[in-house]
Amino acid sequence: MHLQDTKVQRMIEINEELCKGCDICIDFCPLEVLAISASINRRGYYPPEVVNEEKCIGCRLCELVCPEFAITICNE
Amino acid sequence: MKDDVIIPGPEKRLKPHRLLKFLRQEILPTTFCPGCGCGTVLNGFAQAVDELGIDPKDMVFVTGIGCSSWIPSPYFKGDTLHTTHGRPIAFATGVKIMRPDLKVVVIAGDGDIAGIGGNHLIHAARRNIDMTVLMVNNWNYGMTGGQVSPTTPFGVPTTTTPYDNVEHPLEAAELVAAAGANYVSRWTTYHVFPLMESIQKALQVDGFSFIEILSQCPVSYGKMVDMRKASDFLKFYRDQSVRVHKAKAMSAEELEGKIVVGKLMERERTEFTASLRRINERFRKG
């Protein structure tokens, strides 16, 4: 299930309303795909935003470590 | 720090997270503090259920009192018995005996499972009753504001050990292995992939299975030790953890302060409810 094929088109979906801005996904993404966004969500947290989507190898660490089910990797 | 604050307008349609189907979505987001490891445990658990293809109808969740008891109750969409403090394993014993066909899962904290309910843990492991217990160990009583717990490390300040904890922490996983469980492991919320695989394994074991999951509490515990970000804990778990096979070659001094992670026990002792049923078979007609 761990996606290693970089030819697959991926989309990193961030559900900003579920995010509580803990930054774990940003701090532990091995390829620095994510960064703190400038926008604040309704609850006052800063969700991550994708800054280097092309670097994403789809390891799904961010998806599995997220305490809020706020980030997921979708394959197109 | 952030000057150009943008309040998002009507959202672009998201592809739903494939694990959300396991949750009571109407009550999300969770009430967990930002960065709380409880959500990561829920995530890993849902992932494990998804990968094993278990129908939530075939599961019962039994929880106690404390933050981590909220992991399945109410968030996981399944039958849930949210019990009194310390007693979930004892309640789960009654459930499992009457309905051995259901997978019984207890998720609760270190205070609940190893503190007030420690005796039930020992005896359920001794009986080797088929259930999966996830003890989410955040090293303190987080829900009540960060008091010392039976697993708080030695020498650490908490709200009730203002002059540092002078008690030694309980090694719950080793205790359960000694008590007779069929499967015991310890992981952390940093080790999300092996944790998820271990949950899968625990759910499949016939007998008592126990995973001690070190899980960050950046708010109640972190405030006392200046670890206020979830990532501070995850880095600590990453840097301080030692795999079981490596730990075996290390001295007690070398292991001081380390977190031994991995599978601590796997064996095949007779399961309790099956034994009860074998007694009943003797009296069955025909």
Next chain:
Amino acid sequence: MTQRQSRLKEFENRTLFLLGDEAAAYGALYAGCDFFAGYPITPASEIAEVMSRELPRVDGYYVQMEDELASLSAVIGAVWAGGKAMTATSGPGFSLMQENIGYAVMTETPCVIIDVQRSGPSTGQATKPAQGDVLQARWGTHGDHEIIALAPSSVQECFELTVASFNLAEQYRTPVILLMDGEIGHLRESVTFPTFDEVAREERRLAEPDTDLFGGEPIPPMSLFGEGRFIHVTGSTHKASGMRDVQTQAVHEELVTRLCQKIADARAEIASVEQDLVDGARIGVLTYGATARPARGAVLEARRMGCAVDFLRLITIWPFPEEAVKRLAERVETILVPEMNLGQIAREVERFTSLPILPLPKIGGVAHTVDEILEAILSSSSELGSAVG
């Protein structure tokens, strides 16, 4: 014929010489009990021994837990998994069960708790009988609640009231406490067993899909685990759906008021007494449990001596049979309350009458004698100025 029916057929219409504890255990089997969790304690252990022997024979399950906290926990878990479940204990264990009794009240879990009362406080006289838990049964767990508690006075009644306890538990979806005492639990008497079909059994009322399990009607139907309803059972304040809401004042008020009213409103149906009233009585004797036996003897003896005395025995302790007590109070001039504690029910009686109440307490692990109660009757009688033949 089920396995249970065929096993119990061996007992039907037979008269056996049994302990009160043993009779209670057989009552549970007749009532349909298929799960028992307990922890050994004098003078209740014989209940566990019979259940451990008989439950596998009726395809039920016995488990000896690590303590009484765990015992009632397992019982409640078993009920939500479809069982009819019971535990049995004595004072120290009953004290440990109080928190989970509240849990059973709040989650509306039908179950039976037998308390074979012994002398306390604390370890007290561990092997000696007492009736010191009657107010603990009423108020032992924290928060507002109502409870059902019954007290048998004979071994036959240990059987019958255990059946009644299971039925009331299902009917009102609540824990029911059978307040035995060590005197009755360890008394050996003849018990005549009915046929299986003669025993009325209240079956669990199960909910239709999509109905509320914790509200919507005074006694909502239940649902069980494993049916795909994803039910949420919690001791926290919850809405009719079962989902927790600990913030809204009205939700808590509605829930707790309903839990109390469903039992309080049914007091007339639940409350059961045995009364033996005579014309011209100026003294009433009000009693329950083992104490009713010497009290009954004393009343009969007093009458034989020409002193008209009313006799009222509480079979239901909670909800308190206040109407029967009030009726007694209207007939007589004083009420004597012998009990094996320092006046717990005497005080309750005082709430319902302005008559002088004469407690006749006895503690120390020894039951009242007929003479002690007779003497108290005669001395009140002479104080009232009545001639005694």
